[in-house]
Amino acid sequence: MGLLVVGSLGLDTVATPFDKIENALGGSATYISLAASYFSGPIRLVGIVGSDFPKEYIEMLNNHNIDLEGLQIVEGGKTFRWSGKYHYDLNVRDTLFTELNVFEKFDPIIPENARKSKFICLGNIDPVLQAKVLDQMENPQFVVCDTMNYWIEGKKKELLDLLPRVNVLIINDSEARLLAHEPNLIKAAKIIRAMGPQILIIKKGEHGALLFSEETIFSAPAYPMESIYDPTGAGDSFAGGFTGYLFKTRDLSTESLKRAVIYGSTMASFCVEKFSTKGLEELSYLQIQDRFRQFMNLSRFDED
Amino acid sequence: MGLLVVGSLGLDTVATPFDKIENALGGSATYISLAASYFSGPIRLVGIVGSDFPKEYIEMLNNHNIDLEGLQIVEGGKTFRWSGKYHYDLNVRDTLFTELNVFEKFDPIIPENARKSKFICLGNIDPVLQAKVLDQMENPQFVVCDTMNYWIEGKKKELLDLLPRVNVLIINDSEARLLAHEPNLIKAAKIIRAMGPQILIIKKGEHGALLFSEETIFSAPAYPMESIYDPTGAGDSFAGGFTGYLFKTRDLSTESLKRAVIYGSTMASFCVEKFSTKGLEELSYLQIQDRFRQFMNLSRFDED
Numbered sequence: 233m234g235l236l237v238v239g240s241l242g243l244d245t246v247a248t249p250f251d252k253i254e255n256a257l258g259g260s261a262t263y264i265s266l267a268a269s270y271f272s273g274p275i276r277l278v279g280i281v282g283s284d285f286p287k288e289y290i291e292m293l294n295n296h297n298i299d300l301e302g303l304q305i306v307e308g309g310k311t312f313r314w315s316g317k318y319h320y321d322l323n324v325r326d327t328l329f330t331e332l333n334v335f336e337k338f339d340p341i342i343p344e345n346a347r348k349s350k351f352i353c354l355g356n357i358d359p360v361l362q363a364k365v366l367d368q369m370e371n372p373q374f375v376v377c378d379t380m381n382y383w384i385e386g387k388k389k390e391l392l393d394l395l396p397r398v399n400v401l402i403i404n405d406s407e408a409r410l411l412a413h414e415p416n417l418i419k420a421a422k423i424i425r426a427m428g429p430q431i432l433i434i435k436k437g438e439h440g441a442l443l444f445s446e447e448t449i450f451s452a453p454a455y456p457m458e459s460i461y462d463p464t465g466a467g468d469s470f471a472g473g474f475t476g477y478l479f480k481t482r483d484l485s486t487e488s489l490k491r492a493v494i495y496g497s498t499m500a501s502f503c504v505e506k507f508s509t510k511g512l513e514e515l516s517y518l519q520i521q522d523r524f525r526q527f528m529n530l531s532r533f534d535e536d
Numbered sequence: 537m538g539l540l541v542v543g544s545l546g547l548d549t550v551a552t553p554f555d556k557i558e559n560a561l562g563g564s565a566t567y568i569s570l571a572a573s574y575f576s577g578p579i580r581l582v583g584i585v586g587s588d589f590p591k592e593y594i595e596m597l598n599n600h601n602i603d604l605e606g607l608q609i610v611e612g613g614k615t616f617r618w619s620g621k622y623h624y625d626l627n628v629r630d631t632l633f634t635e636l637n638v639f640e641k642f643d644p645i646i647p648e649n650a651r652k653s654k655f656i657c658l659g660n661i662d663p664v665l666q667a668k669v670l671d672q673m674e675n676p677q678f679v680v681c682d683t684m685n686y687w688i689e690g691k692k693k694e695l696l697d698l699l700p701r702v703n704v705l706i707i708n709d710s711e712a713r714l715l716a717h718e719p720n721l722i723k724a725a726k727i728i729r730a731m732g733p734q735i736l737i738i739k740k741g742e743h744g745a746l747l748f749s750e751e752t753i754f755s756a757p758a759y760p761m762e763s764i765y766d767p768t769g770a771g772d773s774f775a776g777g778f779t780g781y782l783f784k785t786r787d788l789s790t791e792s793l794k795r796a797v798i799y800g801s802t803m804a805s806f807c808v809e810k811f812s813t814k815g816l817e818e819l820s821y822l823q824i825q826d827r828f829r830q831f832m833n834l835s836r837f838d839e840d
Contacts, residue, residue: 320719415624417742418760438721439743440755451744451757451834456722481840490837524839530755531835533794535828536785 233348234274234299235479237265238340238365239355239378239468241279241303244508245315248322248462256508257289258314260355260378263465265298266512267472267499268353270520272480273297276346278365280338282309292513301343309334322460323437342368353475354398355468356380359391366397374484376400376475377429378467384411395428402433402471417442418449433474433493435467443493447486452493453531455501455523462507466500469512473499491524498523537652538578538603539783541569542644542669543659543682543772545583545607548812549619552626552766560812561593562618564659564682567769569602570816571776571803572657574824576784577601580650582669584642586613596817605647613638626764627741646672657779658702659772660684663695670701678788680704680779681733682771688715699732706737706775721746722753737778737797739771747797751790756797757835759805759827766811770804773816777803795828802827 239261245254261279269275275298283305293300312335315328340361350373354362359379366372377398383391384407395401401424405417411427412420417434421444424432432444436454443450474496481488498520505511543565549558565583573579579602587609597604616639619632644665654677658666663683670676681702687695688711699705705728709721715731716724721738725748728736736748740758747754778800785792802824809815 416762416764418762422762436743439740442760449760449834450837451760452837453755453757453835456746456753456755458720458722458726460720487838491840494837528837528839530753531757533754533756533798533832534791535832536795 233350234276234346235268235272235475236276236278236342236346236349236352236365236369237261237268237355237472238278238352238362239264239357240312240335241281241285242312242314242335243285244464245313245328246462246464246507247317249318249320250461251507253462253507255313257292258464258508259312260357260468262293262509263468263503263512264353264355264472264475265293266296266509267469267503268476268479269296269298270499270515270517271473271476271495274299276302276343276349278302278340278342278346280304280306280334282311282334283307285311296513299346302341302346304338304341306334316464318463322463325463340365350374351475351479352376353471354378355471356383359383359387359394363390363394363397366394374399374478376402376471378402378471379407381407381410392427398429400431400433400474401429402435402467402474404435404437404467408432408434431489433496435470441470441493441497443489445486445489448490450490450493452490452497453527455497455527456530457501457504460504461511463504465503465509469503470496470500473497494524494527495520497527537654538580538650539572539576539779540580540582540646540650540653540656540669540673541565541572541659541776542582542656542666543568543661544616544639545585545589546616546618546639547589548768549617549632550766550768550811551621553622553624554765555811557811559617561596562768562812563616564661564772566597566813567772567807567816568657568659568776568779569597570600570813571773571807572780572783573600573602574803574819574821575777575780575799578603580606580647580653582606582644582646582650584608584610584616584638586615586638587611589615600817606645606650608642608645610638620768622767626767629767644669654678655779655783656680657775658682659775660687663687663691663698667694667698667701670698678703678782680706680775682706682775683711685711685714696731702733704735704737704778705733706739706771706778708739708741708771712736712738735793737800739774745774745797745801747793749790749793752794754794754797756794756801757831759801759831760834761805761808764808765815767808769807769813773807774800774804777801798828798831799824801831
């Protein structure tokens with residue numbers, strides 16, 4: 233039945249202190265699907281592009297066992313475009329422009345085949361659209377959802393309506409503080425879990441990630457990186473690795489969730505090593521497992 | 537021979553969003569000594585106070601197997617005083633006043649008995665004084681050193697002269713970035729270790745701590761705290777727990793250093809649960825070990 237991924241596809245123009253790239257492949261659904269594709273297939277991607285969307289990107293996604301039956305290609309339409317510029321320390325970025333184009337009228341229609349999917353990853357789009365996706369599903373069992381400041385501030389009610397329908401919410405630390413109106417992350421996590429999601433993951437960039445569930449709090453380290461080439465897509469890659477691993481194993485135990493967070497962090501670390509999606513295009517599962525073990529060495533300690 | 541601790545003793549007036557306390561026990565040497573005292577004794581404290589320093593504090597320190605032979609009590613002098621106010625999120629504090637008093641003329645004289653100490657923890661004082669302490673030691677083998685922005689900016693040369701003489705430098709993330717002139721912490725750590733200390737620990741507050749040595753990078757989680765009562769002394773308690781554990785075990789292997797970082801984090805977490813030194817005054821080693829294991833559960837994950 234596959235893992236359903238819904239989100240944006242775009243053409244990104246990105247400048248970092250090191251380099252610049254124009255009209256490179258981007259979008260939340262793209263990064264999520266690519267990251268998840270290394271764990272198990274098929275990935276069923278639902279999104280929208282214009283007829284200007286390069287054929288080579290379609291081919292590359294297909295080659296990763298990503299099913300594009302649900303990709304709407306609008307004849308004569310223009311693909312979503314985003315441009316950003318990262319500052320020296322790479323934690324701050326300015327959006328130079330956003331052109332919604334065909335994305336403005338995106339109405340996610342889930343192909344018949346994909347409606348049976350039990351595992352769903354909702355990329356960061358309007359919570360109204362995220363809810364529309366869930367409305368079409370026959371029997372969703374594990375729903376992972378990303379969101380951002382923009383929706384927390386602009387569509388709070390719609391987001392709060394959605395949260396009881398998701399199993400895992402993945403947000404970053406500033407989003408968690410904003411959503412909960414609480415600066416302490418441990419308190420904020422309690423408040424957010426009471427809004428619906430059984431599991432909350434708070435991403436903290438260079439400080440790693442925290443997993444909160446009924447049973448546990450788990451602190452995952454960040455991979456020590458001397459140079460981050462392009463941070464774009466790191467959060468989506470995390471969501472893809474996390475969901476992909478759980479989809480592969482069908483194991484939702486606490487121990488498995490912890491491993492999934494590490495696999496998410498692993499995919500994010502590969503993502504930022506190259507521009508655009510390049511860091512996720514030519515990996516082997518061996519490389520992924522090797523980095524998983526590096527995460528283990530990084531945080532492991534024993535009693536006397 | 538004991539563990540030598542040199543630093544400040546003071547009377548702190550602290551306001552947090554929750555409460556306020558006046559002339560409470562404070563100072564780097566105080567927190568370091570108390571935290572270290574739970575691991576092994578004796579702790580030999582070298583510092584300075586005025587004759588206004590309450591007898592009950594002297595007694596409390598004595599009761600923790602802290603040898604005060606090296607404590608200079610200036611007859612008619614006033615003890616160092618500091619006052620600070622913490623903001624709502626407790627990560628930001630304003631210094632309301634600092635009265636150096638007797639501390640202004642502090643000249644650390646190491647008692648004969650303590651000059652043989654092999655383990656030394658230099659609290660955050662002028663690097664010129666820290667060097668003076670080392671000059672008096674017969675055969676120092678393991679020197680742990682704390683410093684701060686004030687000395688990095690104001691006494692850079694003196695600090696750089698000192699660093700090759702210390703084994704472990706403990707600073708926080710903003711201090712590391714300042715000292716190395718480098719925003720990336722992994723790169724900053726390399727730069728700082730090249731200045732002399734074989735081992736560098738970067739404290740990141742609510743994000744845990746990083747240990748860097750020739751052999752390893754270790755990422756320690758932060759203890760998940762819903763309410764921090766008073767952050768004063770957390771960094772010193774970390775240094776005390778870290779050094780105390782290593783002094784106890786005399787094991788400087790990588791695995792032992794990792795455990796020491798967790799014991800440091802453990803003592804810091806107890807410190808901030810109460811005002812002033814109260815959180816460090818009545819612990820049992822069982823409580824400390826229990827929290828050590830909680831740190832283990834927090835960050836542990838296994839392969840499939």
